[in-house]
Structures are given as C-alpha cells and as structure tokens.
Amino acid sequence: MKNLKKADMLCPCCMEEHTVQVIRVSEHNVFKNVPVDYSAEYFYCDRANETYEDEQQISSNDISMKNAYREKMGLLTSHEIAAIRARYGISQSDLCTLLGWGAKTITRYESHQVQDIAHDTILRKLACDPEWFLQLLRAEKKSLSPASYSKYMETGTVLFEQNHDQYLKSTIMSKYARFLHNPEATGGKALSLDVVVDMIRYYANSSMVISLFRVKLMKLLWYADALSYKRRGHAISGLVYRALPMGAVPVAYESIVDLSTIRCEEIEMGDGTGYKFLPTESKEYPHLTTEDQEILDAVIQRFGKASKNRIVEAMHQEDAYTKTAPNDIIQFKYAKTLSLS
Secondary structure, three states: OEEEEEEEEEEOOOOEEEEEEEEEEEEEEEEOOEEEEEEEEEEEEOOOOEEEOOHHHHHHHHHHHHHHHHHHHOOOOHHHHHHHHHHHOOOHHHHHHHHOOOOOHHHHHOOOOOOOHHHHHHHHHHHHOHHHHHHHHHHOHHHOOHHHHHHHHHHHHHHHHHHHHHHHHHHHHHHHHHHOOOHHHHOOOOOOHHHHHHHHHHHHHOOOOOOOEHHHHHHHHHHHHHHHHHHHOOOOOOOOEEEEOOEEEEOOHHHHOOOOOOOEEEEEEOOEEEEEEOOOOOOOOOOOOHHHHHHHHHHHHHHOOOOHHHHHHHHHOOHHHHOOOOOOEOOHHHHHHOOOO
C-alpha cells in the first residue's frame, strides 16, 4: 500500500468530515478468465479502517485492470490507443469514420472496452503507417469538414515525410554497412546523413552555384570530400563513391537526394527529366564546421558556375577516376593528387 495524498471531505464510511487518505494498492483479479495484477486507487478512512471508491476511481481502476489484461494478451492499452489518435491530431469520431467503425468505438477502446485482435491489428498499422492514414483520409474526404480534412492532411503529411525519411535513412545506412571498416572507401569518416544534407543545402543555397542538377551535385560532393581528405586526412561526409561513366557517384545517391529536407524539382528536358536542387529557407548548417564550409567554398569557387559537362570532364582527368576500374569504389588515396588544393 502506498499513500498518495490526503483530502478534506465528508467521509461516507464514518459520515464525518475529516482528512481522508488516498492510497494505491496492488490488486489481483480475473478478467475474461485471465488472472491480472494491477494498481488501484482508493480512499481510506483510518477511523473506520475501511476503503472506498468514488465514481472517478471506479472508472480509473477498471481501466487499470483492463489495461493489465491488454498487456498480458499483447494488445494495445487504452493509453496507447489514445496516443495513436493524438499523433494524428484526429478526433475519436473522425477516426471511426476513417476506419469505417461505429461512431463510439474509439471512445470505448480508450476507456473500458477491450478491442479484439482484428481491430488491434488495424490500430497498430495506423500507428506506423502515415501513408495509409493519408489514403484513408482522401477516401473519406466528403465525410469530414473542410477544416478537419485540411488539418488532418497537414499532420499526416508531416508524419509521412518523417516516416519516409526514417525508412530512407535505414536503407542508406544498410548499404553503407559493408564499408564501415574500409577507410580508403569512406575517407576515414563515418557516414553522417545530417552532414550530407547540410552539404547539399550549402551548395543549393549558394548564389555562386548555377544549374545544380543531379550529375553536377554528385561531382561537387566528391570534390569536397576529396579536397577535405587531401587537406586534413579525412573526408567531410563519409560518403562512398563509385566510378560511373559520368564520374564519381555516391552509393545510394537515389535515396539520399530523396530525403525530405532536400528541395528538388523535376524539370522536363529535351532528353528526359532533370532534377534541379533548390535553395532552402534555412541558411544554417549546424553539422558543418567552419573548415568544412571553407572547403565547400573552394569547390564552389572552382566549379560553382561550371556546366555539367565541364565538371564531368574535370572529373575524368583526375587520378581518382582514371586509376579506378569502371563501377569500382574510388579509393581516397587518389585525393593526394587532386587538381584542387
């Protein structure tokens, strides 16, 4: 038994007004033929040596018992269900509309009714799949008020982007796992995607960089890492580069440039679609040191206004490219002869 607090009130046990203790005790009960242990809260009258519950405690203790059952059966607790709904900022009734459930179903699940396994599975999917939430939302757009729809769409989109980034980052890091103990491939630096994003934003935000399309960006990243290695003995980002026909290209570059914190737009060109990288609102680069930025500035000074063909031609003349077999990993030892200094 644990004493929580005391309250002055009319005690129904002794029918006198006095200070009544509020206590928490460990309870054992059986719910749906399953024994459960949980904490319950009661008032305690020391004059009558009795405990009792008010309506709020009865409700709270009932939820505690059923949550103990939920945990034992591997189901979401009422608090976890409420947290899923709160994550999307959606009302109980509107969530029921999206899921095609009765209007009070979520209300009951967040309190006294224990959900079945099928509904529990649906709620778990909703918790980890913002994209599915957006699909449900679009399907029920006519059933929601315009203001609610707009609010839920904005929240769901932010969560989807965050979820999308987490997936992309996991994918990228898994592709780099094989290079963890290969400093010649990584430039002696562990991959930091935060650093990579800041490097890309630094280039995109520079007024000295024109026509920043994908091919040019890949070369600018390599030149910065190679110049850093030449000057300091280690790269900036930890990216690993392959020698492809157009020059150095980072491993998993497709996923890297798709991170939501990087602004990119598709542009229809004569020979297909181009991907142009755009400035961002933030001009802060918390993951780049002053020395990192000086190196990026040196690369910008040399290649910022260069065309794609010019920077590719320059890359093709570097020892790092000419001495690396096609599609092989470019070794950072070749940065010692880099044309930039």
